[in-house]
Amino acid sequence: MSTALEHQGTAPGNEDAGYAQSLGNRQVRMIAIGGAIGVGLFLGAGGRLAAAGPGLVLSYAVCGIAAFFVMRALGELVLHRPSAGSFVTYAREFIGPWAGFASGWLYWLNWAMTGVAETTAAGIYVHKWLPQVPQWVTALVALAVLLAVNLLSVRLFGELEFWFAVIKVLAIVVFLFVGLGLVLTGAGIGHDGHAGVSNLTSHGGFLPHGVPIALMSLQAVVFAYSGIEMVGIAAGETENPRKVLPGAIGSVIWRIGIFYVGSVLLLTMILPWTVYSAGESPFVTVFSRLGVPGAGDIMNAVVLTAALSSCNSGLYSTGRVMRALAVKGEAPAFVGRMSGRHVPYGGILFTSIVLLLGVVLNYVVPKMAFDIATSIASLGVVAVWATLIYCQLRLRARANSGEIERPPFRMPWAPASNWVTLGFLVLVVVLMAFADTANKIAFWCIPGVAVVLFAGWRVIRDRRNP
Numbered sequence: 001m002s003t004a005l006e007h008q009g010t011a012p013g014n015e016d017a018g019y020a021q022s023l024g025n026r027q028v029r030m031i032a033i034g035g036a037i038g039v040g041l042f043l044g045a046g047g048r049l050a051a052a053g054p055g056l057v058l059s060y061a062v063c064g065i066a067a068f069f070v071m072r073a074l075g076e077l078v079l080h081r082p083s084a085g086s087f088v089t090y091a092r093e094f095i096g097p098w099a100g101f102a103s104g105w106l107y108w109l110n111w112a113m114t115g116v117a118e119t120t121a122a123g124i125y126v127h128k129w130l131p132q133v134p135q136w137v138t139a140l141v142a143l144a145v146l147l148a149v150n151l152l153s154v155r156l157f158g159e160l161e162f163w164f165a166v167i168k169v170l171a172i173v174v175f176l177f178v179g180l181g182l183v184l185t186g187a188g189i190g191h192d193g194h195a196g197v198s199n200l201t202s203h204g205g206f207l208p209h210g211v212p213i214a215l216m217s218l219q220a221v222v223f224a225y226s227g228i229e230m231v232g233i234a235a236g237e238t239e240n241p242r243k244v245l246p247g248a249i250g251s252v253i254w255r256i257g258i259f260y261v262g263s264v265l266l267l268t269m270i271l272p273w274t275v276y277s278a279g280e281s282p283f284v285t286v287f288s289r290l291g292v293p294g295a296g297d298i299m300n301a302v303v304l305t306a307a308l309s310s311c312n313s314g315l316y317s318t319g320r321v322m323r324a325l326a327v328k329g330e331a332p333a334f335v336g337r338m339s340g341r342h343v344p345y346g347g348i349l350f351t352s353i354v355l356l357l358g359v360v361l362n363y364v365v366p367k368m369a370f371d372i373a374t375s376i377a378s379l380g381v382v383a384v385w386a387t388l389i390y391c392q393l394r395l396r397a398r399a400n401s402g403e404i405e406r407p408p409f410r411m412p413w414a415p416a417s418n419w420v421t422l423g424f425l426v427l428v429v430v431l432m433a434f435a436d437t438a439n440k441i442a443f444w445c446i447p448g449v450a451v452v453l454f455a456g457w458r459v460i461r462d463r464r465n466p
Contacts (some may be wrong), residue, residue: 037168069417115354140359282297374438382429
């Protein structure tokens with residue numbers, strides 16, 4: 001007897017059926033770039049600079065190296081088999097069904113909490129213009145608009161995300177040129193002194209609070225890089241994925257170095273690190289002090305766009321991952337439903353329920369909502385990155401034994417690079433236990449999440465679809 005999923009073109013066990021190849025090369029490349037530029041940089045960097053000082057740039061560089069290896073591992077896996085299920089599909093193939101179940105739900109947790117962080121950021125940005133509007137109201141409006149976009153069509157999502165990414169990239173490029181010019185000319189910035197290399201050490205030193213505090217920032221930086229793996233999910237809806245995706249993945253890697261490490265380095269040289277705060281984007285802080293009318297407001301509009309972009313991407317990716325779980329019987333059947341426009345609306349709506357709870361969090365604890373959401377989201381990021389790294393290890397082992405053919409786009413310096421990256425990710429999680437309150441809350445959520453995943457797997461493992 002056929003099931004509801006089969007009627008929608010999704011027979012049990014086939015998570016890629018029913019999708020249309022609606023995303024072109026132009027859109028996939030910009031989705032890849034846009035996924036690598038989010039609120040973790042545009043907002044989170046301000047609070048981390050205020051806490052860690054100029055040494056934060058080292059955290060971005062180290063995490064950027066880890067992100068490089070994650071993307072190369074993803075690239076090899078994608079060329080082995082492009083799939084909208086991405087790492088969920090790879091975890092099943094190279095580790096086991098339980099790993100696909102766990103990684104899928106952890107990724108959902110990551111993007112659900114990231115969505116909370118992004119809508120929270122939108123509220124913080126709008127507060128600059130409309131201080132009388134409660135933060136939770138802006139978060140609710142942003143969620144409603146992006147939910148409508150994701151439910152309409154994949155092509156509309158791709159086009160909107162393309163332009164979101166264009167705005168973000170242009171803004172970063174403008175900042176890099178302006179910032180470099182300010183540093184090279186030693187320009188005066190308002191009442192905060194002059195831009196220059198001296199700002200790296202003249203306000204308490206490069207590591208004003210010591211190495212331990214700088215290490216505590218690793219979790220926030222890992223979160224800032226979250227989203228880079230979304231290009232792997234887009235593979236299932238991409239024309240000529242084996243041709244397009246290596247270039248898209250490669251473009252993410254070098255942009256990480258320029259956009260993230262370069263931007264944070266310039267931020268620390270343009271203004272003293274003591275000027276930045278958690279309540280305002282550091283980019284807005286810089287442009288507001290340049291004395292150019294409207295510059296701060298324009299940058300505030302850009303970072304608002306970045307927040308909407310990341311939330312838009314989160315709804316897109318969780319919809320696909322939840323459907324990949326549903327067709328295997330590892331999630332409620334509802335989240336696997338596909339619309340006539342080839343949109344997995346069930347998974348998108350399921351994620352939006354959590355984002356609504358995020359609106360409530362903004363109402364109850366508006367000052368801590370962002371940090372709590374990003375800390376919990378980081379657990380999902382670490383889990384997904386570790387899954388990709390380990391799956392590539394297993395792919396390499398099978399290729400060496402002659403079971404499968406290894407793709408030409410390969411993880412460099414494997415397997416040593418795999419084990420070093422995995423060790424680094426474990427360190428990030430352990431350090432969360434010694435960081436601020438939000439990180440400690442997230443760390444002590446780990447046993448609860450593990451118990452829920454274990455219990456969930458025990459319930460569904462015998463009745464899941466093969």
